[in-house]
Amino acid sequence: MSDPGTHPDRGYLLDASGPAAPPRDNGELVFAAPWESRAFGVALALHDSGRIEWEDFRQALIADIGEWEATHPSGEGWSYYECWLRSLERVVSGQGLVGSDDVRARAAVLAARPAGHDHGEAGHHH
Amino acid sequence: MTSAAELLDPALRVEALASLLTERGLIDETTIDTFIKTYEQSVGPMNGAKVVARAWTDAEYRIRLLAEGTPAIAELGFKGPQGEHIVVLENTPTVHNVVVCTLCSCYPWPVLGLPPSWYKDPAYRSRVVREPRQVLREFGLDLDDHVEIRVHDSSSEVRYMVLPERPAGTENLSEEDLAALVTRDAMVGVAKVAAP
Numbered sequence: 001m002s003d004p005g006t007h008p009d010r011g012y013l014l015d016a017s018g019p020a021a022p023p024r025d026n027g028e029l030v031f032a033a034p035w036e037s038r039a040f041g042v043a044l045a046l047h048d049s050g051r052i053e054w055e056d057f058r059q060a061l062i063a064d065i066g067e068w069e070a071t072h073p074s075g076e077g078w079s080y081y082e083c084w085l086r087s088l089e090r091v092v093s094g095q096g097l098v099g100s101d102d103v104r105a106r107a108a109v110l111a112a113r114p115a116g117h118d119h120g121e122a123g124h125h126h
Numbered sequence: 127m128t129s130a131a132e133l134l135d136p137a138l139r140v141e142a143l144a145s146l147l148t149e150r151g152l153i154d155e156t157t158i159d160t161f162i163k164t165y166e167q168s169v170g171p172m173n174g175a176k177v178v179a180r181a182w183t184d185a186e187y188r189i190r191l192l193a194e195g196t197p198a199i200a201e202l203g204f205k206g207p208q209g210e211h212i213v214v215l216e217n218t219p220t221v222h223n224v225v226v227c228t229l230c231s232c233y234p235w236p237v238l239g240l241p242p243s244w245y246k247d248p249a250y251r252s253r254v255v256r257e258p259r260q261v262l263r264e265f266g267l268d269l270d271d272h273v274e275i276r277v278h279d280s281s282s283e284v285r286y287m288v289l290p291e292r293p294a295g296t297e298n299l300s301e302e303d304l305a306a307l308v309t310r311d312a313m314v315g316v317a318k319v320a321a322p
Contacts, residue, residue, distance in 0.1 A: 035137035041158035106142035
């Protein structure tokens with residue numbers, strides 16, 4: 001890994017100082033929230049270990065985005081990574097790796113943790 | 127299609143999924159973290175900028191790059207997921223190429239990293255095909271009417287990258303200084319490379 005403080009990421013730097021023009025979003029982070037990066041990382045890890053085919057995931061993502069767009073003509077409430085996560089859940093369930101009931105049950109357990117407990121991302125330091 | 131799980135907080139659903147997959151030995155935390163860090167920190171438009179600067183300064187390399195993108199890009203050490211079939215499109219004074227993925231978000235990760243949010247947005251994905259000249263104008267790129275705009279829609283196989291025009295007045299710049307001029311937006315085709 002290169003040091004983010006010194007690597008020659010001039011493309012980003014120039015962008016961040018460029019003229020702002022919609023729909024452009026200058027200087028943005030790669031992920032808007034930690035859960036988005038986790039959803040990304042889980043999908044890549046599943047593909048890397050040969051548990052899912054990337055094309056299966058891509059087709060699920062295309063279907064999910066298409067469905068979202070068909071039911072939200074105004075485009076309001078768009079979240080790319082929510083589509084990504086739904087598609088991932090479907091492929092993982094479809095491959096018989098983890099069923100949606102199991103995910104639901106585990107999420108309920110995580111939600112019931114006492115207040116102050118580190119949720120998800122913050123608890124994954126190594 | 128909507129299940130009860132989808133009504134839960136996505137952060138909880140991701141953690142539920144990740145914990146179950148790791149417990150079952152299907153993935154491990156180290157691999158997840160490595161992928162996240164790689165695409166947050168190491169892989170991004172600075173890679174593509176080096177490819178562009180090399181093509182501007184090495185005529186033989188430019189020919190190889192335009193003939194077959196992926197192996198020429200791998201010469202500089204850039205490879206990986208979403209880079210198996212990269213096609214490089216050359217912008218000229220009369221042809222301007224711009225890239226989109228109308229169905230999802232296909233993008234040449236090894237050279238550009240992960241796409242910006244506007245690239246994934248339904249508005250860009252539908253509008254740039256219908257009215258490319260107007261969309262480019264909104265990005266601040268006002269092309270003359272005689273310039274032909276070609277919109278390239280990524281398919282399941284091909285990932286496109288634009289080779290922008292080298293700006294005038296940069297004849298004396300080094301390859302490294304040239305790379306510093308090249309932006310992500312120029313390599314997607316929604317901007318030109320500005321002279322220093």
